[in-house]
Amino acid sequence: MSRLVMKFGGTSVGDVERIARVARIVASERKPGRGLAVVVSAMAGETNRLVALTQGAGGEGTETALGGQDFDDEYDVVVSTGEQVTTGLLALALRRIGVPARSWQNWQIPFRTDGAHSKARIADVIEERIGASMDEGVIAVVPGFQGVTDNDRITTLGRGGSDTSAVALAAALKAERCDIYTDVDGVYTTDPRIVQKAQRLEKISYEEMLEMASLGAKVLQTRSVELAFAQRVPVRVLSSFVEPGAPNPGTIVCGEDEIVEKQVVSGVAYSRDEAKITLLGVEDHPGIAAEIFERLADAGINVDMIVQSEARQPGRQNILFTCPDREAQRAVASLEEVRARLGVEEIHVRRDVAKVSVIGIGMKSQAGVARTMFSALAQKGINIEAIATSEIKISVLIDAAYTELAVRALHTAYGLDGA
């Protein structure tokens, strides 16, 4: 007996015709000895409609408190109905084409989370009943994005939580794989809108996918990849717009050990949502950097790259960091407050910068990867403003105007251009 979990997002189940199409895709995956579960989102637009209702009725979305009372538990009661509707509709659509199916609400499974309403974390999925039903050939349809607490209250996982629900269910069911159907047909070596020769990857490791996801290749929620990595669940990203039964290989996200031919660089990612903040002439004694970044953390700034260098004056240093562009003003404001005490001479902000990264697990065992990057950029006359590296990634900060040029140059330099 094998088991497969499939997941369809809000666009794929946006109306009853699309739900009927999803039913045909699910039916095409049936085979003897295989149990199927389908995780679904709310129909596109539904969650926004429900959130708007809660705002009219007294909640202000998430994290609102009034008179010491939290609103998020009842917000979850309202918002979670969107997925419940889809589960019923998909079960009906499956039966209509003669496929046995039933919906499983989270409390029926049960699918447990902690009590952090509107942003709950998955605690435990009891697979006994649902698994037995699947093994009998009845397709299980499960609402994503939600769960129940030990105390039987309804929770939601926060936006985008449906991918994570699907992976958690796949882990509990010991499924062979979790197939995430989406509006793209897989993970690409880079953004096909910039590089026409971008190629769909057959396989990518969890580590690479995490770097890709957090760098703006928004195919999978980072949280779901982390969970798949931790639980060793193979995930496949594939298109929900291919005809049911037609070839649709997608991209498999799996462990490094399952990728035989490791590419030195698997992909080139970029992010334009960057700001560079430079602190000039900071006093150079122990604890200063700690104080600066504590200050930024308190202000909720997501600091990414950090570069420290000696300043021209003795006893002084320069510190450069990047953060999301929308947080730049807040970052500067929080530093201005302590500027005098830290002895910062100048604060410069540059907002027209982009981060370009090359990612690949093969990098670990390969020398010269950075050199290839720097020379490819130099040949195009692109200046590097900062560099950050990890085991499987090299990122550079450049003038945003050169983003496409840089991505194309790197894609060619690492041999990723298709035929």
Next chain:
Amino acid sequence: MSRLVMKFGGTSVGDVERIARVARIVASERKPGRGLAVVVSAMAGETNRLVALTQGAGGEGTETALGGQDFDDEYDVVVSTGEQVTTGLLALALRRIGVPARSWQNWQIPFRTDGAHSKARIADVIEERIGASMDEGVIAVVPGFQGVTDNDRITTLGRGGSDTSAVALAAALKAERCDIYTDVDGVYTTDPRIVQKAQRLEKISYEEMLEMASLGAKVLQTRSVELAFAQRVPVRVLSSFVEPGAPNPGTIVCGEDEIVEKQVVSGVAYSRDEAKITLLGVEDHPGIAAEIFERLADAGINVDMIVQSEARQPGRQNILFTCPDREAQRAVASLEEVRARLGVEEIHVRRDVAKVSVIGIGMKSQAGVARTMFSALAQKGINIEAIATSEIKISVLIDAAYTELAVRALHTAYGLDGA
């Protein structure tokens, strides 16, 4: 510790402003030592929207089967979300005005029904957890119209089931009363659109209310009155459009023994949705009537009045019955099939008839009630086509054109006209 159950229908919770108003009404009923539960319907229009979705997705509403599989369980999964949304929104609206509240979905209570999806009957309500929470001053908000089976599947009770939910919850909670908020301010001696002097009744017995409800005074669902009667739950019908806190006595529906001054006649009801079917010259031997009405029952005809009389020819009889007007054609068709075998000479249908009834528990101990009725109608020149009586009701069938005249004449004759 006392407990009160309040119920608000779809129009009363039709948008977030109305839900905020309901919250203020509920808040005005709080007092020390009293636990409150509120049963709510789906926002007006929501149930129809959800039913339409299920039809698009493969169910055809209720009682549809395809390939031996029933669709109603998943229909219930979809349709039941309407009330769940209202429970969350009302709980939020209550908290917004500083009143502790939480929603209780049926599976959380649990509120058990049988497994007859889309038309389930209530089996058992476990009041321990919800009652304890109410007694601590937290207002319980409960979705009407639904429940869960022993096997944890979601059920719905069928349209109008929310009144019944409220009464069942009140019975389980041993509530002092179940207050049904509606778009009228109580039960009247007759239809105020016909008789301007119609008066709101302070009290009415369950038996009288049952006769009123089944005769077309659609204030309360018959099923909810039957349950209230069986469980001895006092029910109050009152307006949801009065300012919160303003006088709003409504009408109490209670046991006969709690009504000290029993009116001979409490109300005059009428129904225009009637058809009269006459079978002339039916053979007069045992079993013929049984065969006719079995035939009608098989065809799903709701037969109401039945009058049997001797025909002019010896060995023959005439049989007259009434049924809802929309069923008349079907009734005749089903009888035509067996007409020859039963020896029926003629079948006549008259569709422009109305039933007018006087109802009162005082009738039991009072002579001359029928005489008053017949003479009042005779004085207006109204011909009676058939008569049916029960312990607390006398109904007559008349030409539909005289309906208003008859209702007004009877309202006056029994002393029901107000000042």
